[in-house]
Amino acid sequence: MKIVLLSGASSIHTVRWADGLNAVGHEVHVISQHPIVDSFDAGVIVHEFPYRGILGYFTMVGPVRKLLNQLRPDIVNAHYASGYGTTARLVNYHPWVMSVWGSDVYDFPNKSPLHKWLVASNLRAADAVASTSRCMAVTTQALVPGLGEISITPFGVDMTAYAGISHATSRDHDRITIGTVKTLAPIYGVDILIEAFSIVVSEMEKKDARTAEKLFLRLVGGGPQGRELKILAKKLKIADRISFVGQVPHKKVPQELGKLDIYVALSRSESFGVAIIEAGAAGLPVVVSDAGGLPEVTVHGKTGLVVPRDNPRAAATAMMSLIEDRELREQMGRAGREHVQSHYSWPVCIETMLHVYQNNTGVSG
Numbered sequence: 001m002k003i004v005l006l007s008g009a010s011s012i013h014t015v016r017w018a019d020g021l022n023a024v025g026h027e028v029h030v031i032s033q034h035p036i037v038d039s040f041d042a043g044v045i046v047h048e049f050p051y052r053g054i055l056g057y058f059t060m061v062g063p064v065r066k067l068l069n070q071l072r073p074d075i076v077n078a079h080y081a082s083g084y085g086t087t088a089r090l091v092n093y094h095p096w097v098m099s100v101w102g103s104d105v106y107d108f109p110n111k112s113p114l115h116k117w118l119v120a121s122n123l124r125a126a127d128a129v130a131s132t133s134r135c136m137a138v139t140t141q142a143l144v145p146g147l148g149e150i151s152i153t154p155f156g157v158d159m160t161a162y163a164g165i166s167h168a169t170s171r172d173h174d175r176i177t178i179g180t181v182k183t184l185a186p187i188y189g190v191d192i193l194i195e196a197f198s199i200v201v202s203e204m205e206k207k208d209a210r211t212a213e214k215l216f217l218r219l220v221g222g223g224p225q226g227r228e229l230k231i232l233a234k235k236l237k238i239a240d241r242i243s244f245v246g247q248v249p250h251k252k253v254p255q256e257l258g259k260l261d262i263y264v265a266l267s268r269s270e271s272f273g274v275a276i277i278e279a280g281a282a283g284l285p286v287v288v289s290d291a292g293g294l295p296e297v298t299v300h301g302k303t304g305l306v307v308p309r310d311n312p313r314a315a316a317t318a319m320m321s322l323i324e325d326r327e328l329r330e331q332m333g334r335a336g337r338e339h340v341q342s343h344y345s346w347p348v349c350i351e352t353m354l355h356v357y358q359n360n361t362g363v364s365g
Contacts, residue, residue: 001357002027004071006064006088007079008034009046012250013101013155013274014079018044020156020350029071033060038250057083061090068093075357078126081140082108082115085122095360098126099153102271105140120144128360130353132272133293151356154297155274156349159341161251162281165258176214176323179260181253181275182267184223189266189289191225191232192312193217196266198236199316204323211323215241220256222247257282261329262322265294266307266315273297276304277344280336285329287318297344303336 003021007014009032022028022043030040033049033056040046047067049060064087068076076096078088081104088096100123109116123129123144130153131137137150178197182188197217204212219229219242226244233239248256257263263279263286270292277297279286286304288294289311300306305318322329342348 001074001354001361002029002071003357004029004031004068004073004076005079006031006076006084008032008084009040009048010034010037011079012038015040016156016158016346017077017079017350017353020346021353024347024350024354026354029073031064031067033057054083057087058090061087065091065093074361077353077357080104081119081122085126086118089122089125092125095127097128097130097356097360098123099130099132100136100140101132102136105136105143106269106271109143116143123147128356130356133296135292135296136271151352153353153356154344154349155272155277156344156346157274157277157281157340159281159345161254162257162278162283162337165254165282174214175216176211176262177216177218177260178262178264178319178323179218179220179256180264181220181248181256181278182265183221184219184225184229186225187267187269189268189291189309190219190221190229192266192289192310192315193219193264194229194232194236194238194242195312196264196315196319197242198238199312200319200323201238201241203316203320208324215323217242218245218256218259219243220245220248220253253278254282257284260284262287262319264315264319265289266309267291267294268309270294277340280340280344283333283337285322285332285336287315287322289315299335299339303332303339 003026005018009030015038018028018030019041022041028044030046033051076093078084079099081100085098109119120143130151132154141147184190201215233242263284266289272293276286288298288306289309290306291309295306298304307314307318
């Protein structure tokens with residue numbers, strides 16, 4: 001097939017979809033007003049328009065229509081229901097698939113009745129709609145009653161990038177490192193994680209002082225809440241046990257996950273859970289909140305533990321069960337890797353997306 005992705009070239013997810021589709025033999029074009037940040041594979045053709053922000057989604061309509069009439073792709077896949085979805089609706093090239101990502105259906109429509117109308121209009125205009133998670137599909141259908149079935153096309157993970165990663169404890173028996181890779185912002189509940197870790201340290205000092213000495217928290221990511229979280233760590237008297245690593249390039253995430261023994265994500269809201277499947281690929285047991293898509297990618301009791309959001313005590317209890325049982329950590333880590341391999345490796349996710357394309361084009365293979 002000849003496939004056009006109308007999507008932000010600056011997003012690693014766009015790069016992965018494009019590279020994955022190209023790798024299995026399809027001709028892939030990316031049309032974007034966002035500049036390239038992570039390079040695409042050599043076979044992917046990128047058509048970059050000048051970045052003009054919100055206005056750009058409208059000013060690029062004519063040139064994109066002309067380009068599509070030249071390319072004559074079998075399918076256009078617009079990623080993000082607000083910006084590029086608007087461009088796709090106005091271009092009116094068929095067939096086209098709308099892929100919703102998160103804030104485009106969770107936040108954007110709530111800004112005003114006009115914002116909601118825009119997203120709803122874009123969704124109705126698409127020949128098919130796809131979502132990365134079931135919970136986001138439910139939200140999308142609530143925006144447009146009668147929209148019909150939404151295909152679930154999750155983001156995948158490159159399993160080869162996680163090959164050979166060993167647990168941190170296997171290299172350093174004097175440390176048990178809990179951590180997360182998240183933007184330091186209230187929505188991701190890193191403050192809850194710090195509070196939970198404080199409870200863990202306090203409880204373990206009473207139960208097993210030797211184990212308590214081994215506990216450290218590693219926070220990877222930058223964001224607006226950084227200073228506030230450092231103040232919280234000092235207030236709880238655990239600042240000496242916490243490493244604020246800052247933001248790292250995405251290609252270094254596997255390396256960072258290799259420094260952990262337990263991965264924790266206590267988000268207050270989450271559209272999917274890419275970080276959880278990456279942790280699973282790294283063979284890490286996870287503790288996650290029950291927010292949004294996190295429980296969808298975690299098999300409770302098998303690959304990790306699901307706890308109520310905004311509940312530091314419940315998170316601490318789950319973390320301690322893994323801290324005190326190395327065999328359970330390793331068992332859940334293995335199960336997590338197997339689960340990701342079966343459901344979220346890129347070949348599986350690409351096949352799922354191709355099935356959506358084929359259903360709307362009649363083109364097979």
